[in-house]
Amino acid sequence: MDEVILARELSAAGYRLTQPRRAVLRVVAEATCPLTPAEVHEQAQAHYPQVGLVTVYRTLELLAGLALVRRIHTEEGCHGYAPVALGEAGHHLVCTSCHQVVEFPCTGLEETLAEVERLTGFSIHEHWLELFGLCPACQAKEGGGG
Numbered sequence: 724m725d726e727v728i729l730a731r732e733l734s735a736a737g738y739r740l741t742q743p744r745r746a747v748l749r750v751v752a753e754a755t756c757p758l759t760p761a762e763v764h765e766q767a768q769a770h771y772p773q774v775g776l777v778t779v780y781r782t783l784e785l786l787a788g789l790a791l792v793r794r795i796h797t798e799e800g801c802h803g804y805a806p807v808a809l810g811e812a813g814h815h816l817v818c819t820s821c822h823q824v825v826e827f828p829c830t831g832l833e834e835t836l837a838e839v840e841r842l843t844g845f846s847i848h849e850h851w852l853e854l855f856g857l858c859p860a861c862q863a864k865e866g867g868g869g
Contacts, residue, residue, distance in 0.1 A: 746771035757803025
C-alpha cells in the first residue's frame with residue numbers, strides 16, 4: 724500500500740499525521756516483507772531520528788485496527804506487520820525462507836466459519852489464515868542448489 728494512501732486513510736479516520744507517524748507510514752509502505760516493531764523503529768529513525776519505539780507500537784496497532792496493516796505471525800512465534808491492499812481478503816501465504824508475504828482470496832471460508840459457529844456456539848468476530856511454505860523463487864533456489 725502506498726504511503727500517501729496510508730496517510731489519507733489515517734487522516735480520514737481522524738488521526739493526526741505527525742512526523743513520527745509519517746516515518747512509520749513510509750517504512751510500512753516500503754516494506755517488502757513483514758517487519759517487527761523493532762525493525763520498523765530502526766528504519767523509521769532514518770526518516771525521523773526522534774521517533775520513539777512506543778510511537779512505533781502505537782502507530783502499528785492503530786494501522787492494524789484500521790485494517791491498513793496486518794499482523795503476520797511467524798513460525799518462530801514472533802510477529803511482524805505488513806501493508807495490505809485495500810479490499811484484500813487478508814489471508815496470507817508466508818515464505819519460510821525469504822519471509823515474503825502474499826495475500827490470497829479464500830472462497831468458501833464463510834461456510835466453514837458458519838459451521839464452526841453452529842457446532843460450538845461461538846460467535847466468530849475475526850480470524851487469521853496464514854499458510855507457511857516456500858515461494859516459487861525459494862523453491863527454485865533450493866532445487867537449483869542441490
